Amino acid sequence: MENYLNENFGVQPKHTSDEVLGRWRKLCGVVKNPKRRFRFTANLSKRYEAAAMRRTNQEKLRIAVLVSKAAIQFLLGVSPSDYTLPENVKDAGFQVCADELSSIVEGHDVKKLKFHGDVDGLAEKLSTSTTDGLNTKTDQFNHRKEIYGINKFAEAKLRSYWIFVWEALQDMTLMILGVCAFMSLIVGLAVEGWPLGAHDGLGIVSSILLVVFVTATSDYRQSLQFRDLDKEKKKISIQVTRNGFRQKLSIYELVPGDIVHLGIGDQVPADGLFVSGFSVSIDESSLTGESEPVMVSSENPFMLSGTKIQDGSCKMMITTVGMRTQWGKLMATLSEGGDDETPLQVKLNGVATIIGKGGLFFAVLTFAVLVQGMLSHKIQEGTIWNWSGEDAMGLLEFFAIAVTIVVVAVPEGLPLAVTLSLAFAMKKMMNDKALVRHLAACETMGSATTICSDKTGTLTTNHMTVVKSCICMNVKDVSTNASSLCSEIPDSSLKLLLQTIFNNTGGEVVANKDGKRVILGSPTETALLEFALSLGGDFHAERQATKTIKVEPFNSTKKRMGVVLQLPEGGMRAHTKGASEIVLAACNKVINSDGEVVPLDEESVKHLNLTIDQFANDALRTLCLAYIDLENKFSPDDSVPVSGYTCIGIVGIKDPVRPGVKESVALCRSAGITVRMVTGDNINTAKAIARECGILTDDGIAIEGPDFREKKMEDLLELIPKIQVMARSSPLDKHTLVKHLRTTFEEVVAVTGDGTNDAPALHEADIGLAMGIAGTEVAKESADVIILDDNFSTIVTVAKWGRSVYINIQKFVQFQLTVNIVALIVNFSSACLTGTAPLTAVQLLWVNMIMDTLGALALATEPPNEELMKRAPVGKEREFYQ
Numbered sequence: 001m002e003n004y005l006n007e008n009f010g011v012q013p014k015h016t017s018d019e020v021l022g023r024w025r026k027l028c029g030v031v032k033n034p035k036r037r038f039r040f041t042a043n044l045s046k047r048y049e050a051a052a053m054r055r056t057n058q059e060k061l062r063i064a065v066l067v068s069k070a071a072i073q074f075l076l077g078v079s080p081s082d083y084t085l086p087e088n089v090k091d092a093g094f095q096v097c098a099d100e101l102s103s104i105v106e107g108h109d110v111k112k113l114k115f116h117g118d119v120d121g122l123a124e125k126l127s128t129s130t131t132d133g134l135n136t137k138t139d140q141f142n143h144r145k146e147i148y149g150i151n152k153f154a155e156a157k158l159r160s161y162w163i164f165v166w167e168a169l170q171d172m173t174l175m176i177l178g179v180c181a182f183m184s185l186i187v188g189l190a191v192e193g194w195p196l197g198a199h200d201g202l203g204i205v206s207s208i209l210l211v212v213f214v215t216a217t218s219d220y221r222q223s224l225q226f227r228d229l230d231k232e233k234k235k236i237s238i239q240v241t242r243n244g245f246r247q248k249l250s251i252y253e254l255v256p257g258d259i260v261h262l263g264i265g266d267q268v269p270a271d272g273l274f275v276s277g278f279s280v281s282i283d284e285s286s287l288t289g290e291s292e293p294v295m296v297s298s299e300n301p302f303m304l305s306g307t308k309i310q311d312g313s314c315k316m317m318i319t320t321v322g323m324r325t326q327w328g329k330l331m332a333t334l335s336e337g338g339d340d341e342t343p344l345q346v347k348l349n350g351v352a353t354i355i356g357k358g359g360l361f362f363a364v365l366t367f368a369v370l371v372q373g374m375l376s377h378k379i380q381e382g383t384i385w386n387w388s389g390e391d392a393m394g395l396l397e398f399f400a401i402a403v404t405i406v407v408v409a410v411p412e413g414l415p416l417a418v419t420l421s422l423a424f425a426m427k428k429m430m431n432d433k434a435l436v437r438h439l440a441a442c443e444t445m446g447s448a449t450t451i452c453s454d455k456t457g458t459l460t461t462n463h464m465t466v467v468k469s470c471i472c473m474n475v476k477d478v479s480t481n482a483s484s485l486c487s488e489i490p491d492s493s494l495k496l497l498l499q500t501i502f503n504n505t506g507g508e509v510v511a512n513k514d515g516k517r518v519i520l521g522s523p524t525e526t527a528l529l530e531f532a533l534s535l536g537g538d539f540h541a542e543r544q545a546t547k548t549i550k551v552e553p554f555n556s557t558k559k560r561m562g563v564v565l566q567l568p569e570g571g572m573r574a575h576t577k578g579a580s581e582i583v584l585a586a587c588n589k590v591i592n593s594d595g596e597v598v599p600l601d602e603e604s605v606k607h608l609n610l611t612i613d614q615f616a617n618d619a620l621r622t623l624c625l626a627y628i629d630l631e632n633k634f635s636p637d638d639s640v641p642v643s644g645y646t647c648i649g650i651v652g653i654k655d656p657v658r659p660g661v662k663e664s665v666a667l668c669r670s671a672g673i674t675v676r677m678v679t680g681d682n683i684n685t686a687k688a689i690a691r692e693c694g695i696l697t698d699d700g701i702a703i704e705g706p707d708f709r710e711k712k713m714e715d716l717l718e719l720i721p722k723i724q725v726m727a728r729s730s731p732l733d734k735h736t737l738v739k740h741l742r743t744t745f746e747e748v749v750a751v752t753g754d755g756t757n758d759a760p761a762l763h764e765a766d767i768g769l770a771m772g773i774a775g776t777e778v779a780k781e782s783a784d785v786i787i788l789d790d791n792f793s794t795i796v797t798v799a800k801w802g803r804s805v806y807i808n809i810q811k812f813v814q815f816q817l818t819v820n821i822v823a824l825i826v827n828f829s830s831a832c833l834t835g836t837a838p839l840t841a842v843q844l845l846w847v848n849m850i851m852d853t854l855g856a857l858a859l860a861t862e863p864p865n866e867e868l869m870k871r872a873p874v875g876k877e878r879e880f881y882q
């Protein structure tokens, strides 16, 4: 049976093709109650609709781009289109209406944009400011929402309790039983009179009603749980400037005119226009299916909702929100598409189908045997041609028993118990800070054999501080008294240091509503800015002194970032910072202790490398800072130089290990789950941290990404099982490792990630876990589970719940099948032997209800216990029916 099931009722936990999803549905054949059976499965037709919408979007966009290109060419010759402003918009104090805005951005309409005075003109017409954002303290703010709408998408309506009752009633067998009960009532009343003759009929009717209401209540509660989780899934917040201050807002609160700050990995929250920024490329595939990235700049300022920032960072002005955008329409359709069904759900559908067919066969057989018994009895009595009302009642009763056997024998509750169990686990995991995006992940996580964890933020706290530095070749502990460094290095070098930190950064120092200083940006950036501030630097003065000509933001592939500045005294200068070995290799000069620029000789290289190793062995993250003077040879279209730099110095950043990680790693080990660290950081830093967490043992291997890439297949076979730490890995290395573990070594792999570049590995993994706090939107979207507190211990909790789901379902299946088969055999054999059924229809219905709903509730929702983590994982080739 296992084979048959695997072949026909097997789906993958992830990325199952629509064809396979369709196949098992067909094989289910006649289902007692399709509405219930397929409730928590994917709605394939809605998905086709969404795919068609994407194609139209792509086509529309292609045409819009062509038209706008043509328009640019003829721009001078064309007179500006006229535009009449609706009265209500004018009364509210705006000078452009929602439809016009939407046609500009969606249609990529350069002509109209020019007519309205470009982004600045539109900002004025929308009464907002591109620097200070909206003023929310005016009445106009409320009118704004009325006129332009809010950034919410239409959602599937909440279904009322009565709809669930109605759907539970549509059970084919229950309906037949209802008819039987009705007939039995009529015949009974005719023959035996009131109230005796109504007993049987009313008994069945009330049992049916009870079954229906219990089923509906359980279904309804489940749907509420799913709705809560769904809401949680859609929570996205974003950096917005309002009233002159930066703040974090939910994307649902955005209105046209808002100024939004976007960085790599963010999702564009609504349609809008690019205000300022550098090297922004956008991935529009979620909206149009087109994977070619699009460059966005002031020449092509159109940004569409739902697309993702692939590189760079920028400020945008929102123009169109919610259901007015194409994304809004797509989301409304997609939200009805439902979640993919999970492997266990489908498998148990298979079991239900097979047993159902068996049940039907036995029901017919039982009916035949009972009728035959009655007939032969009548023949013996010689009354075969003489039928009384009582005989008809008897026949009806036999029929009811046969139908009830079908009710009991078809384990309609099996697939639903899986959903119930998964929903329960999801809800509980939510309380434990893990948000499950795909139901299947709950199941798969229970069989995980390997976790590939990243270091920063997952194993460590992500609270970074600069504790050591080596500026001008002078190694110093700066954890307590950083400002004493100022007197130890030459003034010119200090100036340079502040210039490089404050300008070459993805972070920002801003004032919040209370006027307090806040540092924004990634923890690494924050640590550096904090360091520079403690040296007495002034962020804003430093930023105003120079003009930024080009920014190449940090990404994990290059592991460095760079800027080019126009200096106040004339000339240009490029700054770079990044992974210390990589940036140091790009240097050929260094600033010595006297503040002079000298060639980087062998001895200095040795000194610097030694310093890097020392810092790294103390578990510090090291960054090298460098600059190069360019005179005026640089144009904004060039890329920032890659070599010839002068090294300013090296900083060591401390990021302590999270409390509890060591215990969690040990727990994983006892549960047979191997933990590996895959990080972008320096190998010595990685090793030091891995040792501290108990991941790296004496017989384990630590390897660097570039080495790993070079290895031949046969070496890999030997190497991979032993790899405990992979450092300086590129996103591709992570992906390769995961792929090998999954395919060659048949492991069930969980992967954690936060960055945009982790998306491929998260996608490839059996279970992708994204970080909720540090994670980018892109990473979250590729993941199956979001770890809301970024904590490694939470991952272990997820594994525990996964195991408990698996075992609970197993228990329930055993229970159901036992009761099922016993009820079948008892009724059938006694029908054969005695000619009567020992369990009446009413009794059978009770058995069924206890089995289907109450049994599932009791067995499928048992919380996990500690014992679960002492067993080995089930792994890939698991046998479900033992």
Ligand SMILES: Nc1ncnc2c1ncn2[C@@H]1O[C@H](COP(=O)(O)OP(=O)(O)OP(=O)(O)O)[C@@H](O)[C@H]1O
Residues within 6 Å of the ligand: 454, 455, 456, 457, 506, 522, 524, 525, 554, 555, 556, 557, 559, 560, 561, 577, 578, 579, 580, 621, 622, 623, 678, 679, 680, 681, 682, 755
């Ligand atoms: N904002 C930044 N600017 C320049 N260099 C950086 C920046 N952030 C990190 N780096 C350097 O890049 C290296 C690797 O970063 P990467 O993003 O690949 O790893 P990570 O995500 O920080 O680590 P993990 O993979 O463990 O989470 C760091 O060790 C650091 O030296």
Ligand SMILES: [Ca+2]
Residues within 6 Å of the ligand: 454, 456, 680, 753, 754, 755
């Ligand atoms: Ca990372």
